[in-house]
Amino acid sequence: MRHVILILFWGLTTTIQATTPSVSTDSIHTLKHVLKIHLSYPDSALRLLDTMEETNTAPLFLLQAQRAMLYGSHNKHHLVINYGQKALQHDSLQACPKYYLQTLTCCVEAYRKLNEHHQAIHLLEKGLAFARAQKNPTVEANFLFTAGQTYYQLNKKKEANQYFQKAIRLGEEGSYKLKPYLSYFYGEIFSILFDEGKYQEALEYCDKREKLIQQMSSFKQIPIGYIDQQYAYLYSKKACVLSRLNRKAEAATYYHKFKQTRFSHTPQGQESILVYWMEIGQYDSVIQFCQQQKPHDTITSDYAQQLTIQAKAHEGKKEYKRALEYQKRLTAINDSLNKKNIEEEMAELATIYQLKEKENEIQQQHEQIQKTIIIRNLLAGAFGLVCLLLWMAWHHLRTIQKKNRLMANSINTVLDCEQKIETLEKETSFTQEKEEAEETSVETDSHLFKRMEQIIKEEKLFLNPDLNRQDILNRLPIDKNRFAKIMQENSQTTLPQYLSNLRIKYAINQLKEHPNYTIQAIADESGFSNLRSFQRIFKAKTGMTPSEYKTAIEQTISEK
Structure with a gap:
């Protein structure tokens, strides 16, 4: 192309x-x-x-x-x-x-x-x-x-x-x-x-x-x-x-x-x-050509291709030991290439995530400026106060609807990016964490937190509204005095706040996947003890109520 x-x-x-x-x-x-x-x-x-x-x-x-x-x-x-x-x-x-x-x-x-x-x-x-x-x-x-x-x-x-x-x-x-x-x-x-x-x-x-x-x-x-x-x-x-x-x-x-x-x-x-050359058995010519090529960077697909060709040439010469050596080098290069590609993709996704955050911030600033202009216009003249108030009510409603749609799209984009980054982080960090865990008999706070996080997410323990600290302590070798320190250092939140974050993300996905569900049903399924608590926490986390988010998603779909 x-x-x-x-x-x-x-x-x-x-x-x-x-x-x-x-x-x-x-x-x-x-x-x-x-x-x-x-x-x-x-x-x-x-x-x-x-x-x-x-x-x-x-x-x-x-x-x-x-x-x-x-x-x-x-x-x-x-x-x-x-x-x-x-x-x-x-x-x-x-x-x-x-x-x-x-x-x-x-x-x-x-x-x-x-x-x-x-x-x-x-x-x-x-x-x-x-x-x-x-x-x-x-x-x-x-x-x-x-x-x-x-x-x-x-x-x-x-x-x-x-x-x-x-x-x-x-x-x-x-x-x-x-x-x-x-x-x-x-x-x-x-x-x-x-x-x-x-x-x-x-x-x-x-x-x-x-x-x-x-x-x-x-x-x-x-x-x-x-x-x-x-x-x-x-x-x-x-x-x-x-x-x-x-x-x-x-x-x-x-x-x-x-x-x-x-x-x-x-x-x-x-x-x-x-x-x-490989077809007619000129393996020495193939090997000589590959060895004359001096790559600027050995962690490239071109260099991996050279190693593949040299391995096949040595196989053709029945030099199986040399061929095996090149295959081992090729395996190491491919592993490095995969790791490099994952790291580069993570960096790209992180950049896009930052761009989305910046765009959201600019949008919020723009909305704030718009509100300031509206207020100044209100104070500018009393003669058209009634008409102006009516216009403001209409304009405010439109602005809120637009803001809610933008915020809903932003929330969805941010969650998608977080899921991709989390998946890539698991792929790159799994081997390192395993080696570090084998080198020491005492698990670090970070390892314990990741184990706890894995159990909570994979088993969806957060959907249980009665889940408490003791339930988690029963699953992990952590004493209760150390638990609060682990939570604060690794998530910068308390356990209730951490569980609320997971429940809100789950609720957002449920609202998208099941538009016919009632807000009460979503709250119950997401692990909240009551509807009022769900609405209060949802509003604090997203800037809108569950009903407003649901409406924004429906409007976005209808516009498409």
């Missing part, structure tokens, strides 16, 4: 200049400058975007789109979706076609990386409709092919093939500008067929690609270096598939053609021939 993003960057500078307020030509506070530095200096680019948002240097939706693109370049998929979806909600974004398509592309890529393929398909359908309306066959073809890849990942091969063929048909019927993308399509379909063991069909796509490259070589607009690269890729793939078809002599001929290309002498070119 990255090649689609590169397409959209062409001419993006013109779009930026046409849609942003006029500023000094040497100013760094421009989207053009941010676009220029966002890959090399992402932190500086983010600070510039913050300043531009504070000073209203550019429209907010363009800044949000730029943030989505920036985070997409650094694989922060949750943040891409957070800002990209906000930008897409602005109708004005469609007035900037390149920005709109770029934002769609970034969000599609993020959803695919997060395995949320149905969301990706929904955005691809919007992108296809827009590309057709804009009469942009290049973007349309790429969106069609990406849709095919997404359906293929969902194991819907029939639908995937339909989209693949539509994309190919556009490429075959289009101008020279579409031919490089058509070559890419042929190559990707070859890889799919090759992996499925459909070697004869894969060979047919190689033949199509060879004819296409011959055609492209006659176009003066296409660089010679690109043609050389395409021939190198083609020859390496064709040598592999011919070898699998046991047509060894023909495979050797295409391997010889591959070596005659300039691209074959580059690291990328040599990497493309590794599969063929």
Whole structure:
């Protein structure tokens, strides 16, 4: 999908200049400058975007789109979706076609990386409709092919093939500008067929690609270096598939053609021939190539791929001990990669959580300002006092309803983030806690609290309105004098407050899942001793009563 993003960057500078307020030509506070530095200096680019948002240097939706693109370049998929979806909600974004398509592309890529393929398909359908309306066959073809890849990942091969063929048909019927993308399509379909063991069909796509490259070589607009690269890729793939078809002599001929290309002498070119070397038993060449590559960071998927290739090469040489050594290193790298990915995802979710909190705070400040203005207007004139009071009552009701809907959505978002963070924390901290517990016979206060919290949540003890301290002490090796200290240090609350928090969260979920339940039924099911206590605590925690929250949720659903 990255090649689609590169397409959209062409001419993006013109779009930026046409849609942003006029500023000094040497100013760094421009989207053009941010676009220029966002890959090399992402932190500086983010600070510039913050300043531009504070000073209203550019429209907010363009800044949000730029943030989505920036985070997409650094694989922060949750943040891409957070800002990209906000930008897409602005109708004005469609007035900037390149920005709109770029934002769609970034969000599609993020959803695919997060395995949320149905969301990706929904955005691809919007992108296809827009590309057709804009009469942009290049973007349309790429969106069609990406849709095919997404359906293929969902194991819907029939639908995937339909989209693949539509994309190919556009490429075959289009101008020279579409031919490089058509070559890419042929190559990707070859890889799919090759992996499925459909070697004869894969060979047919190689033949199509060879004819296409011959055609492209006659176009003066296409660089010679690109043609050389395409021939190198083609020859390496064709040598592999011919070898699998046991047509060894023909495979050797295409391997010889591959070596005659300039691209074959580059690291990328040599990497493309590794599969063929494995096919013909040139394991030493494979091992030598991998050892010559010196990664800047060993905790990467590229380095893990190198280890996999070297392990297979040593297996081919029947050097099973060496192969096992590489497999062990690969296992360690994969464990580190998983841990690194979890930590990065936790950091992203924490950032989104903080952004939501900040947005809530700004909203509350805005509402406070609105109330202040209303009060000042009331004091400004007595003549229209009655009319003004009537207007205030109406406006206040609307404001409360809007606030309740916003607060309900915010509460739901915060709870979702807390659940995701809690899940990720369990995954990363379980092993460490187990090792620390084995090293000492005396459990720390933190361990005891986590054990207590696990028992209360998993067994839903908090739903018992009569649950007290002694019930918990009976389950854990804690004396009553130490219990209060553990609660205060680890939750900053007392046991009744802690249980009330859990009951409120449970009640919120029940209100969402069972809209037909009465408030009394929710209170009873959530572990509250009486309705009055439930309403008082709910109001203190959320800023609204259970009935107001229920109404806000119903209004939000009806608006959708």
